Amino acid sequence: MSMDRLIENIVKTQNPSVVGLDPKLEYVPEFIKEKKFKKYDRTLKAAAKAILEFNKCIIDEIHDICPAIKPQAAYYEMYGYEGVKTLYKTIQYAKEKGMFVMTDGKRNDIGATMEAYAAAHLGLTDVGGEKIEAFGADALTVNGYLGSDGINPLLEQCKLYDKGIFVLVKTSNKSSGELQDLKIGDKTVYATMGDMCEKWGTEVMGKYGYSGVGAVVGATYPEQLAEMRAALPHTFFLVPGYGAQGGGAEGVSKGFDKNGLGAIVNSSRGVMCAYKKEECDEHDFAKAARREVIRMKEDIISYLPRIAFPE
Numbered sequence: 001m002s003m004d005r006l007i008e009n010i011v012k013t014q015n016p017s018v019v020g021l022d023p024k025l026e027y028v029p030e031f032i033k034e035k036k037f038k039k040y041d042r043t044l045k046a047a048a049k050a051i052l053e054f055n056k057c058i059i060d061e062i063h064d065i066c067p068a069i070k071p072q073a074a075y076y077e078m079y080g081y082e083g084v085k086t087l088y089k090t091i092q093y094a095k096e097k098g099m100f101v102m103t104d105g106k107r108n109d110i111g112a113t114m115e116a117y118a119a120a121h122l123g124l125t126d127v128g129g130e131k132i133e134a135f136g137a138d139a140l141t142v143n144g145y146l147g148s149d150g151i152n153p154l155l156e157q158c159k160l161y162d163k164g165i166f167v168l169v170k171t172s173n174k175s176s177g178e179l180q181d182l183k184i185g186d187k188t189v190y191a192t193m194g195d196m197c198e199k200w201g202t203e204v205m206g207k208y209g210y211s212g213v214g215a216v217v218g219a220t221y222p223e224q225l226a227e228m229r230a231a232l233p234h235t236f237f238l239v240p241g242y243g244a245q246g247g248g249a250e251g252v253s254k255g256f257d258k259n260g261l262g263a264i265v266n267s268s269r270g271v272m273c274a275y276k277k278e279e280c281d282e283h284d285f286a287k288a289a290r291r292e293v294i295r296m297k298e299d300i301i302s303y304l305p306r307i308a309f310p311e
């Protein structure tokens with residue numbers, strides 16, 4: 001089960017965090033951009049090639065200390081088909097290095113269309129009987145607000161190809177409460193969505209007590225993290241919002257279980273732009289990313305009892 005592979009990577013690296021690769025061109029050091037502009041002019045191709053080099057350098061520096069990456073599709077789509085090619089190559093490169101890859105697509109649609117998303121990102125695409133991997137991530141972020149018929153096609157691919165999904169439950173943004181905190185009877189919308197994740201997850205249980213259906217719960221809402229951890233014992237959390245959005249280590253610790261498992265904390269800008277914050281030589285950007293990954297890991301695990309497989 002895919003969440004088992006993620007947990008094994010977390011225990012191996014003793015690091016419950018994921019690096020978000022959301023690479024706007026402005027985050028890429030000038031020396032890389034200049035090189036690509038010289039070769040390809042100021043084109044989408046140059047941007048996509050610069051981003052690929054940036055990503056690969058970061059992956060080279062962090063793959064031994066970080067269990068996973070989370071490329072957000074929007075930052076690749078922004079550079080057109082060349083950008084989408086870079087997304088594919090980034091996923092493949094990280095997987096070759098043993099990292100778990102969660103594509104952040106926040107996909108959602110009716111069942112028939114979700115079948116297409118599921119084939120694209122998690123399963124295989126049928127080309128005249130030939131089954132081909134299109135993107136090949138280990139997991140995908142999705143929006144469950146269309147209900148079960150939007151999620152079932154993903155579960156099918158999860159079962160067939162050992163993949164996972166992370167469903168939006170309580171998002172990290174400021175206005176998330178406008179809808180998600182409303183009550184249906186005596187239960188909030190986000191808690192109701194959390195219950196649905198537990199239910200969907202029963203079809204894809206893993207060996208460490210967590211299912212292939214995870215939930216996104218923002219680092220900016222520690223109380224809700226604690227509430228959801230208690231309510232959803234089999235649901236693994238993706239926790240974005242640490243660092244750049246103001247979430248801190250003590251707050252995110254509420255999303256973990258007694259073994260220091262059950263959650264993985266994302267930081268994107270914090271790691272990608274660490275060299276800017278440090279004001280170090282831009283040639284040192286990947287080493288600065290590594291330093292930030294180590295700092296973030298130490299920060300988070302200082303609030304956890306341990307990180308170990310359940311006894």
Ligand SMILES: O=C(O)c1cc(=O)[nH]c(=O)n1[C@@H]1O[C@H](COP(=O)(O)O)[C@@H](O)[C@H]1O
Binds near residue numbers: 216240245267
């Ligand atoms: O699904 C997500 O990853 C996500 C959900 C959420 O509630 N909040 C959130 O920030 N994210 C994503 O997590 C990343 C956060 O980036 P930084 O704020 O730069 O660390 C971005 O890729 C967001 O799209």
